[in-house]
Amino acid sequence: MIRPEISDIGAPFWQGLRERRLLLQFDRASGRAQFHPRPLGLHGEAGVEWREASGRGTLLALTLSRVAPAGWDGPVPYPLALVQLQEGPRMLARVNASYEDLRAGQAVQVDWEAMGEGPVFPIFKPIQPPRRQP
Amino acid sequence: MGGCVTGFLRERDIAIVGYAETKLVRRSGRSALALAGEAVAGLLAQTGIERDRIDGFATTLAMSEAGNPFYSNLLAEGLGLSVSWCQATDIGGASAAGNVARAAMAIRSGMCEMVLCLAADAVSTQDRSVQSGHRTEFCDPAGYAGPLTSFALLSSLYDQRWGLPHEALAKLAVTQRRGALLNGNACEVLRKPLTGRDYLESRIVSDPLRMLDCVMRCDGASAVLVTSTRLARQLGLRMVHPIAYAERINHDPRGGDDLLASGFNDAGPRAFAQAGMRPADVKMLHWYDDFLIALILQLEQTGFCAPGEGGRFVLEHDLGHDGDLPLNTGGGQISAGQPGLAGGGVNLVECLRQMFGDAGARQVKDASNAMLTGIGVIQYARNWGTSAVMLLERGP
Numbered sequence: 001m002i003r004p005e006i007s008d009i010g011a012p013f014w015q016g017l018r019e020r021r022l023l024l025q026f027d028r029a030s031g032r033a034q035f036h037p038r039p040l041g042l043h044g045e046a047g048v049e050w051r052e053a054s055g056r057g058t059l060l061a062l063t064l065s066r067v068a069p070a071g072w073d074g075p076v077p078y079p080l081a082l083v084q085l086q087e088g089p090r091m092l093a094r095v096n097a098s099y100e101d102l103r104a105g106q107a108v109q110v111d112w113e114a115m116g117e118g119p120v121f122p123i124f125k126p127i128q129p130p131r132r133q134p
Numbered sequence: 135m136g137g138c139v140t141g142f143l144r145e146r147d148i149a150i151v152g153y154a155e156t157k158l159v160r161r162s163g164r165s166a167l168a169l170a171g172e173a174v175a176g177l178l179a180q181t182g183i184e185r186d187r188i189d190g191f192a193t194t195l196a197m198s199e200a201g202n203p204f205y206s207n208l209l210a211e212g213l214g215l216s217v218s219w220c221q222a223t224d225i226g227g228a229s230a231a232g233n234v235a236r237a238a239m240a241i242r243s244g245m246c247e248m249v250l251c252l253a254a255d256a257v258s259t260q261d262r263s264v265q266s267g268h269r270t271e272f273c274d275p276a277g278y279a280g281p282l283t284s285f286a287l288l289s290s291l292y293d294q295r296w297g298l299p300h301e302a303l304a305k306l307a308v309t310q311r312r313g314a315l316l317n318g319n320a321c322e323v324l325r326k327p328l329t330g331r332d333y334l335e336s337r338i339v340s341d342p343l344r345m346l347d348c349v350m351r352c353d354g355a356s357a358v359l360v361t362s363t364r365l366a367r368q369l370g371l372r373m374v375h376p377i378a379y380a381e382r383i384n385h386d387p388r389g390g391d392d393l394l395a396s397g398f399n400d401a402g403p404r405a406f407a408q409a410g411m412r413p414a415d416v417k418m419l420h421w422y423d424d425f426l427i428a429l430i431l432q433l434e435q436t437g438f439c440a441p442g443e444g445g446r447f448v449l450e451h452d453l454g455h456d457g458d459l460p461l462n463t464g465g466g467q468i469s470a471g472q473p474g475l476a477g478g479g480v481n482l483v484e485c486l487r488q489m490f491g492d493a494g495a496r497q498v499k500d501a502s503n504a505m506l507t508g509i510g511v512i513q514y515a516r517n518w519g520t521s522a523v524m525l526l527e528r529g530p
Binding site for chain 2: 002003004005006007010034035036042043060061062063064065066067068069071072074078080081082089090091092093094099104120121122
């Protein structure tokens with residue numbers, strides 16, 4: 001896998017992944033979330049704080065990438081998506097599922113098992129429809 | 135969102151008086167400086183301007199020279215220029231049009247009066263660019279394979295909302311390829327006839343994006359000369375006037391808007407307002423074309439048709455050099471090649487060649503005005519970051 005270049009601004013995000021927590025920056029006043037991490041709040045001047053997000057979202061846009069960045073040693077092709085996080089921001093991430101089974105609008109959640117030991121960028125998986133009670 | 139709507143170009147006191155370009159070549163083995171030298175020599179020969187008369191210099195960056203912190207200064211030195219105004223412009227593919235506007239501002243403010251605007255890159259021979267920021271921290275580890283990943287995701291979204299206009303995209307590919315067949319400066323590897331079926335059956339690189347949706351990188355350079363209308367008249371030079379220019383950088387800073395929207399939703403209407411024109415007044419389009427879907431989005435966002443109607447617009451118009459609305463008549467970057475960060479120069483030079491009446495077998499009938507666009511940089515989980523629109527009018 002490609003080792004990320006962890007910046008001072010992004011360090012809390014990567015530390016969160018090591019603890020299996022998906023952290024986002026939230027505006028201290030409005031509570032609105034932002035990603036990727038910025039040195040300033042995008043939604044106001046009250047500053048930002050890091051908080052854990054739900055790890056849930058929906059697939060906004062989807063591709064089966066048959067190409068990969070230089071240094072990629074994982075399998076190709078792979079499903080890659082823009083995930084609309086429940087907290088608002090969009091995140092570019094792989095989806096651990098068969099591309100044929102994925103649809104825009106589908107609910108997903110962070111798949112910690114697929115990521116193994118960090119630092120690995122979040123991977124998502126479809127949320128199975130809840131089983132009906134017998 | 136602010137931005138000039140009155141326009142600093144409508145008085146037609148700025149003139150583009152010449153252009154030159156090298157042949158576009160895949161892996162030429164040459165340097166950006168060597169390519170720049172060839173383009174500048176061609177420009178001086180075409181205009182008859184003495185090199186020492188050039189007192190302003192603006193250049194795009196070059197991926198092949200990325201990392202050189204003195205790039206524009208060293209280019210000026212290499213080209214033997216002594217100037218009173220010099221800058222490198224880093225708004226990606228919008229830099230070529232952006233430099234004409236910046237040259238106009240420098241001339242109007244009295245910094246200089248004869249500006250060389252250069253675009254040179256040998257990226258397919260050597261790529262020294264190293265991106266930082268979100269690209270290396272949050273994109274590459276997620277599996278982002280470059281701009282085509284972004285355009286695949288944009289295409290996915292377009293497909294969900296409107297349905298991808300496959301036949302219109304095929305028509306764009308075929309029309310521009312016909313232009314490249316008539317353009318001796320286009321990359322040789324691209325100068326082969328193309329059918330709609332060839333496009334539709336080309337390899338999928340990242341669903342739903344096909345290989346023939348994407349631009350191919352090459353090496354090349356272009357150069358244009360911008361001066362005051364006063365001096366151009368005094369020197370007896372032919373003229374094309376930039377009459378409106380608008381750009382938008384980071385159009386949606388909070389990422390809350392429609393993902394398909396871009397800065398063209400702002401820059402397009404603003405440029406038309408400056409010129410007192412409407413899309414229906416435009417005679418030809420020289421639009422930034424790194425991916426075919428970008429042309430569909432530009433049609434919808436600069437006011438040529440409604441959202442979702444771009445495909446139908448393409449099918450209803452003949453976009454060839456002899457059609458009712460000529461588009462990228464030399465093949466555009468899609469069929470002539472993209473010389474890295476100098477790519478915007480491909481569209482700019484073809485626009486000027488047509489307006490000066492030099493396009494030979496592919497000359498359009500009415501080249502009295504034109505619309506030029508530029509696209510720069512890909513943002514995180516959003517559309518492209520820079521959108522630039524210039525309207526041009528042939529001088530008397």
